[in-house]
Amino acid sequence: MTGTVPDLKEQAKKKAAVAAVDEHVKDGMILGVGSGSTIVYAVERLVERVEQEKLKVVCIPTSFQAHQLIVQNKLLLGSLDTTPILDCAIDGADEVDSDLTLIKGGGGCQTQEKIVASCARKLVIVADYTKDSKTLGEQYKKIPIEIIPLSHVPVSLKISDRFGGKTQLRMGKMKAGPVVSDNGNFIIDWFFPExxxxxxxVHEYIKLIPGVVETGLFVNMAEMAYFGLSDGSVKTVTK
Structure with missing residues (x-):
């Protein structure tokens, strides 16, 4: 029985990613490519379609990981400098509530993900069944916040004083010291109260604290979410 649950989750991620790519990616698109484990499956499916259907799709990355996926798979790499208006962005999430409010940033890429998503005509989320919640906090208990390094103590205090909960500077696992984002900043995780x-x-208040670069709250941004379920089917939620 070892590995059964992880295998189900990986299959669910792949189902969601394939469904989203098949439904939303069309020839000639400018596509935002998100970050995280589920996006790997989306890129795999995109590569298959490009090869089989000879699609021409320009891909805009949301992180170094996404950039590498695009380059390694020989997809057409673009940038917001040359194509600042995107047809669609496909990305993952750490948790999605019934209003399609998202928590993102478990991988530390929320700032670039939000920039790319804000340039897209629609943001489509792909995830497995463990990310699908009625309210935020049912399964994912923290909101990642990217900050300027020297501000981490005052920002942490202001968030805790205003909303409660606790904050924690995210530390590296394979390096000494804090995690450093793709933008050279620190990330604090706010473990918010019920x-x-x-x-x-909440997002607007935190975003206005000096030193905060971006929060992992994506409010009124996602248009649709695909959740791969444990039985092999895919659940779709629309705005």
Whole structure:
């Protein structure tokens, strides 16, 4: 029985990713390519379609990982400098509530992910069944916040004083010291208390704290989410 649950989750991720790529990617598109484990399957499916259907798709990465996936798979790499308006962005999430409010940033890429998503006509989320919640916090208990390094103590205090919970500077696992984002900044994880529902106001308050670069709250940004289920089917949720 060892490995059964992880295998189900990986199959679910792949199902969601394939469904989203098949439904939303069309020839001639400018496509935002997200970050994380589920996006690997989306890129695999995109490569298959490019080869089989001779699609021409320009891919805009949201992180160093996404950049490498695009390059290694010989997809057409673009940038926001040359194509600042995207047809679609496909990305993952750490948790999605019933309003399609997202928590992102488990991989530390939320700032670039949000920039790319904001340039896209639609943001499509792909995830497995463990990311699907009625309210945020059911399964994922923290919100990642990218900050300027010297601000981590005052930012942490201001968030805890205003909303409660606790904050923690994210530390590296294979390096000494804090995790450093693709932008050269630190990330704090805010373990928020129960009962918060107005995530738009929370995001707006935190974003205005000096030193905060971006929060992992994506409010009113996603148009659709695909959740791969444990039985092999795919659940879709639309705005």
């Amino acid at each position: 009962g918060i529902t107005d995530w738009k106001s």
